[in-house]
Amino acid sequence: MRPREGARYAFEIGPIRPPSEGRDQSLLIRATRNCPWNKCAFCGTYRGKRFEYRTPAEIKADIAEAKALADELKAASWRLGWGGEIRNEVISAIVRGNPEIYGEDAVPPELREARFHSLINVANWLASGAKTVFLQDANTLIMRTPELVEVLKAIKSTFPTVERITSYARSETAARKTLDELKALHDAGLSRLHIGLESGCDEVLAFIRKGVTAAQHIAGGRKVVEAGISLSEYVIPGLGGHKWSEKHARDTARVLNEIEPDFIRLRSLVIREGTDLHARYLAGEFEPLSEDEIIAEIRDFIAVLECRSYLVSDHMANLLWEIEGQLPEEKARLLKIIDDYRAQPLHKRLEFQMKRRLQSHLSVHGGIEPGTKAKVETAFKAIESKTDSMEKEVEAALAALKQGAM
Ligand code: SF4
Incomplete structure (x- = not known):
């Protein structure tokens, strides 16, 4: 050199x-x-x-x-x-x-x-x-x-x-730029923006302190699309917890129908230790969804989507990476992936969840620490013998596997 x-x-x-x-x-x-x-x-x-x-x-x-x-x-x-x-x-x-x-x-x-x-x-x-x-x-x-x-x-x-x-951007910032400014950025070479929509539900947006409303999401997103910049919008299934699950799914789909981004990317909620959400969860202020409830919420969400967007599950936080395809043409196929998963008996679904999460954990860490390993073994044994506690054991193992892996 x-x-x-x-x-x-x-x-x-x-x-x-x-x-x-x-x-x-x-x-x-x-x-x-x-x-x-x-x-x-x-x-x-x-x-x-x-x-x-x-x-x-x-x-x-x-x-x-x-x-x-x-x-x-x-x-x-x-x-x-x-x-x-x-x-x-x-x-x-x-x-x-x-x-x-x-x-x-x-x-x-x-x-x-x-x-x-x-x-x-x-x-x-x-x-x-x-x-x-x-x-x-x-x-x-x-x-x-x-x-x-x-x-x-x-x-x-x-x-x-x-x-x-x-680049990454916030809807609120995109909404504040003029259309001419965004067009100038596109002309200078800015091809795509990745925006964290997270939710289109105002109650959820306020709860998580996103600092943006559904209306601002729409204004910012539409302006980006109008400027000719390709747009990826990120959605967090499970972010509304039990309290807002249905509304989160429905309102988020409606906001995206108005924006019509090129890509919709799913990032199922993982509550990370050290975040405010984790503290609120520990304080009993947030009741998270189970893996199956998140999958059900994603189904409700996709059912309401009518935009021409490409839906992607390109993150380990998601359980079903297979949910990927062009909307609206492939909507029925995407819903069938979910329905096929949900049609399996409980012990099969739990086994699938464990295997997927273990795979993600190993791909990040290359191994598994003893405390987590013990929980994983207990969960697999409980599934195998279909004990009454299998859901609880799987929940504990999944929580341990997800920390740090996503
Ligand atoms: S705090 Fe919010 S806006 Fe900032 S990086 Fe995290 S998700 Fe994005």
């Missing part, structure tokens, strides 16, 4: 990106830090972290660093005889050949980790065709429009192979 004076050999990467951007190996560019709202009761992603704008100059310096790393990776590949192809051997050669940049003794651990993350993000992105970029963190749309346009243009001019630039 050519030494570059003053180079950090790393660019900032925030904590999360949507699974679809992970699947596409998007290059991650951090346009702002953390979440400007940071009050949603179910979310702990940015808890305790202050929101910060980054200047276009800072962001463009990161884009330049990503470009330099991409050039180094390609050059190393040619040097090693791989003809520009980015393989593990290329990454290893760069790391091994540059101990002053990646060596354990030469660099503080945090910077070393940032350098590895940056190198691997760029390598994966190049290996998958260098086509997609995701702007972090929680609400990039909050940037002043001319500054965001400047960043989008910098990405497009630095990386001519990029076909798609996406």
Whole structure:
């Protein structure tokens, strides 16, 4: 690697990106830090972290660093005889050949980790065709429009192979932008926004402190669609608990029917320890749905959907990953997936739940800690012998498996 004076050999990467951007190996560019709202009761992603704008100059310096790393990776590949192809051997050669940049003794651990993350993000992105970029963190749309346009243009001019630039946004922020501003962002290269709708039910939105009403969701979402920006709306089945389950399903579907987003993505509720929702659950203020009740709620939700959207269950939080298809054409098929599941006897459904959740847990952790393992074994034994307590044992095992896995 050519030494570059003053180079950090790393660019900032925030904590999360949507699974679809992970699947596409998007290059991650951090346009702002953390979440400007940071009050949603179910979310702990940015808890305790202050929101910060980054200047276009800072962001463009990161884009330049990503470009330099991409050039180094390609050059190393040619040097090693791989003809520009980015393989593990290329990454290893760069790391091994540059101990002053990646060596354990030469660099503080945090910077070393940032350098590895940056190198691997760029390598994966190049290996998958260098086509997609995701702007972090929680609400990039909050940037002043001319500054965001400047960043989008910098990405497009630095990386001519990029076909798609996406980001997270809040409905409330989208609703505050003018249509012309959103069109300007689209023209500059913003292809898709991922918005956390969570619910279209005002009671649920108030309870979880989403800071947005159903009407604002509709106004923001419709404006994004009208500007020509592809829109993914995220829904959280189970978020209304027992109290609002029916209304949550119905109102959310109605709001989406009005927005007509390109994608509707399901993220079934997982109550994470350390969140306000977890505290309210412990205080008896929130009564969560069981796995089967969430599935029933999803059925009610899909039954009311009439929009032309692609429904996706691309997250481990969902029990039935099979619920995926184009609406309205495939609505009957999607409902049948749910009906087939619900038609199974209780012990079969519990066994299915356990196997799915165990699979998700193992894919994240690679193993299982002794306390959780004991609960899992007890639950499987209870299912096998169909004891009266099998539902209770499964509930305890699922709660343990879900923590940290999703
Ligand atoms: S807006 Fe998004 S990132 Fe921010 S607190 Fe709510 S769910 Fe979390």
